[in-house]
Amino acid sequence: MKGQKGFALAATFSHPLQLAQPWRRLGRQLKRWWQLAEQRRQLAMLGDAQLKDIGLSRADALQEAERPFWDDPCSH
Template sequence: MKSQTLVQNRFNSLRLSSPLAVARAVGRQLQRWSALSRQRRQLAALSDHALKDIGLSHADIETEINRPFWDEPFRRG
């Protein structure tokens, strides 16, 4: 999978780094995953009117909220 390869590449590049650099990188990645999870929950809670305002459909939202927490969000356009 593309997202697994991206994560694997990020951590492989840290092998030669100091333990502190690795710990910081892991912390940043955990924060990113937490933010993605929170954003997806917020998307799921949007009303029909709000979805229409931002140009998204329920199908778009359904696809996004069913992604694994480590998977990057979709890009439109």
């Protein structure tokens, strides 16, 4: 019985790259969250003239800046 369980686990990750995939996905997700947080921080720092140039009001910018970093509009 013990050998069968070990074989099942070994068969699941038969290639070393399969072990790395979850870590890569996690790394990409963490990077994306950091980018979102940074972009929202920079958006909150823009002046009224800069916001007007991109077609946003101060209220729009603050609303976006207050969203949590995990709230990714591209993931929906």
